[in-house]
Amino acid sequence: MELKNALGICIISFFSATLVMLIARSLDNQAAGRIEQQLMRIADRLETIDASGIGPSGSSSAMNPSASTPNDGLVVHYFFSNTRCVTCRAIEDQTRQALQANFAEQLREGDVVWKTLNYEDPANAKWSEEFEIMMPVVVLTQYQNGELANWKRLDEVWGLVSDQAAFEQLMIDNIEQMLVDADSKRRNESDAAETIPLPDLNTINGEE
Known part of the structure; x- marks a missing residue:
């Protein structure tokens, strides 16, 4: 009887561990997806900065695509x-x-x-x-x-x-x-x- 109980506990523990691993992997995939989206946004932002002529120091050159329209x-x-x-x-x-x-x-x-x-x-x-x-x-x-x-x-x-x-x-x-x-x-x-x-x-x- 005690053997059956021990075996049942082992089986439950095994399935529990498997479920935890699957959940963890799912969370990892979701996290990876979020990180990928963030990296894509960062890449787009870096591309915009490069196109605008803003250097590492943060100073903007005359090639700033967001510059205001001149009066003349x-x-x-x-x-x-x-x-x-x-x-x-x-x-x-x-x-x-x-x-x-x-x-x-x-x-x-x-x-x-x-x-x-x-x-x-x-x-x-x-x-x-x-x-x-x-x-x-x-x-x-x-x-x-x-x-x-x-x-x-x-x-x-x-x-x-x-x-x-x-x-x-x-x-x-x-x-x-x-x-x-x-x-x-x-x-x-x-x-x-x-x-x-x-x-x-x-x-x-x-x-x-």
């Missing part, structure tokens, strides 16, 4: 979607590299600003409608006195992404042209404001 200046937008494909990332990387290589001074001075936005985010719906965005793309926008004065969508980036030299030249040509147009417009407006009308001699002499 040119903004180079990269509009991405919820799905980040290899080609989309290449377009973003090559645009950023072209800016850093050819417009570093303008970036430091704030005459050119780099911004990235998710056009599928409801908060950015006005921009996707304004610029008629249907897929990831680069858009140049010129601001004057806080207002959008001019813009151009560069759909050509998709056809040139495999040719980095041509891609870079596309950026240079369009950015320089927009900067020249904006400068010319400012000069014309300044000249018009400084023009002083000549007095009416007939009025001065009292003649009708």
Whole structure:
């Protein structure tokens, strides 16, 4: 009788231990899943930090994609979607590299600003409608006195992404042209404001 009881206790203990192990493994898998999700979020955050130009010291460079829109200046937008494909990332990387290589001074001075936005985010719906965005793309926008004065969508980036030299030249040509147009417009407006009308001699002499 005592043997039967001892055997029963052993069997119960065995199944109890097995159940505990299964529960522990289940908890480990759940913990591993949570850790994996956290690592993915950290990786995404690190990628964002790298793209924004924020170094280890925490200081932000002129290539900060969250920089505010300038009152007067040119903004180079990269509009991405919820799905980040290899080609989309290449377009973003090559645009950023072209800016850093050819417009570093303008970036430091704030005459050119780099911004990235998710056009599928409801908060950015006005921009996707304004610029008629249907897929990831680069858009140049010129601001004057806080207002959008001019813009151009560069759909050509998709056809040139495999040719980095041509891609870079596309950026240079369009950015320089927009900067020249904006400068010319400012000069014309300044000249018009400084023009002083000549007095009416007939009025001065009292003649009708």
